[in-house]
Amino acid sequence: MDITTKSQTIHAAVALPGPVGQGLQPFVHDAVVSLCAPSFVISHPDGQLDGGADGFYHGDVRALARLTVAVEGSALAPVSGGLERADQAGFRAVLRGLNEVTADPVVALCRRRTVSSGRLEEHFEVSNHGTRHVRFRLTVRASTDLAPMERVKSGHVLDDVPADAGVEAGALVWSRGGFAVRLLSTPAPDELDAAGGRLSYEIELAPGQSWSALLSGTAAHDDGDQFPAAPADRVPWRTPVLRSADRRFDRWLEQSIADLDQLRLTDPLSGDNGDNAAAHADQFLAAGAPWYLTLFGRDAIWAARMVLPLGTDLAAGTLRALALRQGRTADPATEEQLGKILHEVRRTTQEFGDKLMLPPVYYGTVDATPVDHPPARRMVLGPARRGSRTTAATRRVGAFMDTRPRRSGRRRLPQVHRPDRPGPGQPGLEGLRRRHPPPRRPPRRSADRAVRSTGVRL
Incomplete structure (x- = not known):
């Protein structure tokens, strides 16, 4: 099988893209x-x-x-x-x-x-x-x-x-x-x-x-950045140094860490309110360029989970940022529900045309769970707690999340299906439900036993 990859570096005459039609999303694959x-x-x-x-x-x-x-x-x-x-x-x-x-x-x-x-x-x-x-x-x-x-x-x-x-x-x-x-x-x-x-x-x-x-x-x-850039001298992970037989892998890892460094943002709701607030603010990773250089709940958690081998500071900051913004009420306009992780945060209302407008803080996504729901916590805090040097930090994050709003009575996932309100978070949800019916909920005892078998305690 022949697999080729295209680099962003060019060494020949450049074929520039033609004009973009009105109402069509511009291509950025060769940008x-x-x-x-x-x-x-x-x-x-x-x-x-x-x-x-x-x-x-x-x-x-x-x-x-x-x-x-x-x-x-x-x-x-x-x-x-x-x-x-x-x-x-x-x-x-x-x-x-x-x-x-x-x-x-x-x-x-x-x-x-x-x-x-x-x-x-x-x-x-x-x-x-x-x-x-x-x-x-x-x-x-x-x-x-x-x-x-x-x-x-x-x-x-x-x-x-x-x-x-x-x-x-x-x-x-x-x-x-x-x-x-x-x-x-x-x-x-x-x-x-x-x-x-x-x-x-x-x-x-x-x-x-x-x-x-x-x-x-x-x-x-005029009112400053919604999520300011992180200080260059306060990277929330240990930078690895790799020496392998294939030097391409060394360069790949080095470039990957450098790319992550440029995606760091800070949470202005965290830390203190003094002149040096940015130096103590929690950090998280933006979802990515070009269109998603802001806080996305799902992407921030995934990124924090994958960076855990290099340290837990990013995971702790990400969870705190999401916990501060998790749903506190039921709001059909934003699809906010109690305890639900947000989908994305923007400075103002997004207007994609006459048919779709999204509020600055939007919760409508098929993959949102409560930030304190056991699977969400286990995904990030579980591996962190297995590290001998991070027990105190992860305990503080867990305790902080326990103080956030949650549902009374039996804990349930928020409802994400809103056929009356189409949005980017639920494309084709009806078809997904028909082709992939939800699995049967296992007995509580079996679920607890499965969690204990992993050695993770939450």
């Missing part, structure tokens, strides 16, 4: 996604941000929808590009037709991208490797629609928000609804067209010379 939660960037394989899902996002809002570079009178030919780390990417192109002696291009453009929380840096460097002087005009075009993420995901095309010239030279600013974006060029461009979102540079290079510029983009909500 380069660099991230540092709660921010990320989606771009073409050549590094350009131009249409479809492309953009610099922060906190469920697209801060920049377009960031392209072009050279007057010369076609950019991409030759390589892709991720270097989870939060960094690099791209290289050659500029053709610029005073070449032979058919070989002699001017190269290198573009390096770095993403951090609420910040995007794009570093451009143009080098002349030929034997003649070259002179050309380089133009960067920037624009944004400040679209909510769900509108982009649904394939809606929104009008651009007009840009204003910033107070500083070489700056463009956009703002709407308590969300502000700023793009600053260092050095300042030779010409700034705020209305058109164009920054133009007149470049002249002698043989062997280079020119560079740094574009720094920042994005922020």
